[in-house]
Amino acid sequence: MIGKIHKQMSHDSWLFSKMATPEYTPFVFLLLLFQSSVWGVPSCHATKPGMLNVHLVPHTHDDVGWLKTVDQYFYGDRNDIQHAGVQYILDSVVDQLLKNPDRRFIYVETAFFYRWWKQQTDDMQNTVKQLVNEGRLEFVNGGWCMSDEATTHYSAVIDQMTMGLRFLNDTFGHCGRPRVAWHIDPFGHAREHASMFAQMGYDGFFFGRLDYQDRNRRMVAREQEMLWRASESLTPPMADLFTGILPNGYNPPEGFCWDQSCDDPPIRDDPDLEDYNVDDVVTRFLHIAHGQALVYKTNHIIMTMGSDFQYENANLWYKNLDKLIRYVNQMQSNGSEVNVLYSTPSCYLQELHRANLTWPLKGDDFFPYADSAHDFWTGYFTSRPALKRYERISNSYLQTCKQLEVLGGPISRKGPFGAGDSETLSKCLKAMAVAQHHDAVSGTEKQHVANDYARKLANGWAHCQVLVSNTLSSLSGSSAPRVYCEHLNISVCPLTETSKKFSVNVYNPLARPVSWPVRLPVNGTAYSISDAKGKAVDSQVVLTSTGLYYLLSLYPSLSPPLHFSLPFPLSLSISLYPSLSLSISLYLSISLYHSFLFSLPFHNYFSLSFSLHPSSLLSLCASIVTLRDFLSYLFCVCLSRYNASDGNNSESIQMSGAYIFRPNTSTPFIISKTNSVVQEVRQWFSPWVSQVVRLYTDSRALELEWTVGPVPIGDDLGKEVISRLDSSINSSGVFYTDSNGREVLQRRKDYRPTWNLRQSEPIAGNYYPINSRAYIKDDKDQLTVVTDRSQGGGSIQDGSLEIMLHRRLLYDDVRGVGEPLNETSDIYPEGLVVRGRHLLSLSPPATAADTHRPLAQEVVLQPLITFTDGELHPSTRLEVRERFSGLQAVLPPAVHLLTVSQWDQDTVLLRLEHQYQASESKEHSQPVTVNLQKLFSTLDVLGVSEMNLSANQWKDEMTRLDWKAESGTHHTGVTNQLCLLSPLGRMKTADLL
Incomplete structure (x- = not known):
């Protein structure tokens, strides 16, 4: 079976079966494609031609955690914080739907519905199935949650959508499959999300929030509904998605809210x-309907009738909506041309499609989002940076866990470290899915809710560790208990600090070899390291600096890290560490003064020459010479801060908060620094801000490891800490950011591609989400920064990139969360300490993608490191296997192994993706052929079935609605070269024969 990936930036998915082998049970591949289907909606109420048809959509918006935790929201607990109980909403809605067959309701969050469904009797479940089959209860969006679009990585979004849609598909069949994506609350909208929705088979997408200036322009031009061309690499209409902007956000029209939480009078x-x-009531409603019709294009308009956690007493809503429909429609006998009906987003979309019009075309995204002149929602791009990193590393753990479950077979769930079951991986999946919510990884929740998200992730990983240990035991042939050191980022691992002999097990989840530096805390300086074949590995002990003041005070036994690097493919490698007496190599400890220059040694790729910035003692500059290209680059890096606005100024009372970024000046404050260089190259800006500039042998990237916190607030000012990289690159006000880790979009200072911006916030208004990387470039040079979590950033000055690292604020920004973003913990009562990494790559633009795309994947899917105390001992009748690879051969550089997971007992879900955009790489933006039968070392492919991206529809059953675009409305260039596959790397069935 040969699979040919024709398209750049496309994904291919398979379900496949394993053939029985002496050690492994059989599985089957299922190929998944991204495409949607044609559908009919026989349950839609009839509309009236020649009239203004008003589609009333009863709905509730149920945050999967925000002011209360997920559990509190479901059960209706802690109503002193917010009155909300999702289980009662669903109880009440179903009861009211049964009383009138004309009524309709839509539901979104599968995480809540799944809980409610499991508690119902068989009779109630059958009743609900009937409501779904009749179209009276319709699921929209259908993911486990309504994910954030700025701070989520595409791989985690696909997982959470797949889990929610699979439950709906397994429970309700075809009638439960959502046809419409529904993101009514996220704070800005990413192009990659639209691309994924198109590849998941959706025919339309509706959202509520967009920039107030953009909305005003679109209302005048009647362009609130459009065709979103969501990929520059895929041939239209593969990533085209009809997109509509809802008229009232997601609330009902003013004066027409009839929930128990509302104050509007009922219809008397x-x-x-x-x-x-x-x-x-009728007069006011007709006035609103006619006014709304003026800013939309057809004789159909939509009105959302509901809001946050409404319909707990659904009778209030439906009793008044029944009356509204009856009395407004009665006016038709007096000449009124307004027809009101219960409807759903899919029924509304169907009428728009029947209108057979052309629609404006959009090719960029909807970032940043502002709801007023000084209120840019760009702070949440960085809010809660520790949680953002925990979510990202948890995603890496989850992908590894899914792979090992497949490679290990049934024994992975039944091993000697505790009997696993079908829920072992499920807990990790659900925790990660919930973390994608737009008030979770976004950092816009209350502190106790953020703690709950982290707790769920930790609990999910604890269950996953059972599966990992079982699989590693089976694959290695050793029953030695596995130890997980979860605090390596702060150089804490009790085993490596106390044991004289231990083994390190390294699993690389990528389908290609990588060289990953391993840093371990050890007690002493005499270590000998060998790889899985017994070959000596170069290593170095680096003494810790007293500059790690807060970490040292909390962990007095903090040990110096041992550095070494092991290249490995998609595999498990085991290395032994006997303690021997050896000489050690240390970096020279020196002081750095204004006129001082020094160099790190040459190696295969780089030479670094450091000096202080010629204008001050506050920036460290590096001249980088690439030995292969013989090119020299200059950049300077410093850490600075903005003081946050407290709302006390003449322009606006808006404060900086969890959602909104608003500094009180356009010029960052330099953080004072002491001048010292210790070991690698260390910058100490203050006791609470430091940075290590680190260069590993044979690395094509420079590592900047930053540590920030506790951010001081003794001056009663909130602070927002940034890292700024200044270079000699002539960027001309242009920089580039990724979209959810996938395609890259061009950004321009003080500019929006589809409307004329009136800039009112020169810093916050130029910040964009950076999910995995950003860069600036000119004709000769490109400076790329790869991040280890989602962060906000921009290019405020030509040749400069700045990325926000940490935020500590003293005021609420009045967007609902009701508390300032002032994170502390039991460990850090004086304020949260956050550590992270940026990888810097400097290269010619023509070859830059060949470096930064693999780097970004390595940071997202980093190796899993486990330990065993002493030597590995073989299990009964087994020999220790010190190296294992799940692949027969390394995948081509352009192909990324996105998903390998158990689908059911005999089937495995496989997703491969072509990860390069069209024309991005001369070498890698080309079609690639993959032999599926020779891909895995332990699995034989018996058959392949092709599906859409979310694995809830067969590819050959998918036909999407066609939409016609107006000519001349697409404001960004679209490249249509080599685009024969769907956006996530589609393969045709014929290509597999």
Whole structure:
């Protein structure tokens, strides 16, 4: 079976079966494609031609955690914080739907519905299935949650969508499959999300939030509904998605909210009563409907009738909506041309498609989002940086766990370290899915909710560790218990600090070899290291600096790290560490003064020459000479901060908070520094800000390891810490950021591609989400920064990139969360300490993608490191296997192994993706052929079935609605070269024969 990946930036998915072998049970590959289907909606109410048809959409918006935890929201606990109980909403809605067959309701968050469904009787489940089959209860979006679009990585989004959609598919079949994506609350919208939705088979996408200036322009031009061309690499219409902007966010029109949480008067329709108000209600409604029709294109308009956690007493809503529909439609006998009906987003979309119009075309995204002149929602790109990193590393753990479950077979769930079951991996999947919510990884939740998200991730990984240990035991032939050191980022691992002999097990989840530096805390300086074949590995002991003040005070036994690097493919490598007496090599400890220059030694790729910035003692500059290209680059790096606005100024009272970034000046404050260089190259800006500049042998990237915190607030000012990279690159106000880790978009200072921006916040208004990388370039040079978590950043000055690292704020920004972003913990009562890494790559633009794309994947899917105390001892009748690879051969550089996971007992889900955009790389932006039968070392492919990206529809059953685009409305260039596959790397069935 040969699979040919024709398209750049495309994904291919398979389900496959294993053939029985002496050690492994059989599986089957299932190929998954991204495409949607044609559908009919027989349950939609009839509309009236020639009239203004008003589609009323009853709905509730149920955050999967925000002011309360997920559990508290479901059960209705802690109503002193917010009155909300999702289980009662679903109880009440189902009861009211049964009372009137005309009524409709849509539901979104599968995480909540799944819980409710499991608690229902068989009779109630059958009743709900009937409502779904009749189209009276419709699922929209259908993922486990409504994910954030700025701070999520595409791989985690695909996982959470797949889990939610699979449950709906398994439970309700075809009628439960959502046809419409529904992101009514996320704070800005990413192009990659639209691309994924298109590849998952959706025919339309509706959202509520966009920049106030953009909305105003679109209302005048009647362009609130459009065709979003969401990929520059895929041939239209593969990543085209019809997109609509809802008229009231996601709230009902003013004066028409009839929930128990609302204050609007009910419809009083007894004419004998003095407070009879039907005429007034009808008049006001007709006025609103006609006004809304002026800013939309067809004789169909949509009105969302519901809001946050509404319909707990659904009778209030439906009783008044029944009356509204009846009395407004009665006016048709008096010449009114307004027709009101219960509807759903898919029924509304169907009518727009029937209109057979052309629609404006959009090719960029909807970032940044502002709801007023000084209120840019760009702070959440960085809010809660520790949680953002924990979510990202948890995603890496999850992908590794899924791979090992497949490679290990049933024994992975039944091993000697505790009997696993079908829920072992499920807990990790659900925790990661919940973390994608737009008030989770975004950092816009209350502190106790953020703690709960982290707790769920930790609990999910604890369950996953059972599966990992079982699989490693089986694959290695050793029953030695596995130890997980989860605090290596702060150089804490009790085993390596106390044991005289230990083994390190390294699993690389990527389908290609990588050279990953391993840093371990050890107690002493005499270590000998060998790889899995017994060959000596170069290593170095680096003494820790007293500059790690807060870490040292909390962990007095903090040990110096041992550095070494092991190249390995998609495999497990085991290395032994006997303690021997050896000489050690240390970096020279020196002081750095204004006129001082020094160099790190040459090696295969780089030479670094450091000096202080000629204008001050506050920036460290490096001249980098690439030995292969013989090119020299200059950049300077410094850490600075903005003081956060407290709302006390003449322009606006808006404060900087969890959502909104608003500094009180356009010029960052330099953090004072002491001048010392210790070991690698260390910058100490203050006791709470430091940075290590590190260069590993044979690395094509420079590592900047930053540590920030506790951020001081003794001056009663919140602070937002940035890392700024200044270079000689002539960027001309242009820089580039990734979209959810996938394609890259061009950004321009003080500019929006589809509307004329009136800039009011020169810093916050030029910040964009950076999920994995950003870069600036000119004709000769490109400076790329790869991040280890989602962060916000921009290019405020030509030749400069700045990335926000940490935020500590003293005021709430009045967007609902109700508390300042002032993170502390039991360990860090004086304020959270955060550590992270940036990888810097400097190269000619023509070859830059060949470096930064693999780097970004390595940071997202980093090796899993486990330990065993002493030597590995073989299990009964087994020999120790010190190296194992799940692949027969390394995949081509352009191909990324996105998903390998158990689908059911005999089937495995496989996703491969072509990860290069069209024309991005001369070498790698080309079609690639993959032999599936010779891909895995332990699995034989018996058959392949092709599906869409989210694995809830067969590819050959998918036909999407066609939409016609207006000519001349696409404001960004689209490259249509070599685009024969769908956006996530599609393979045709014929190519597999």
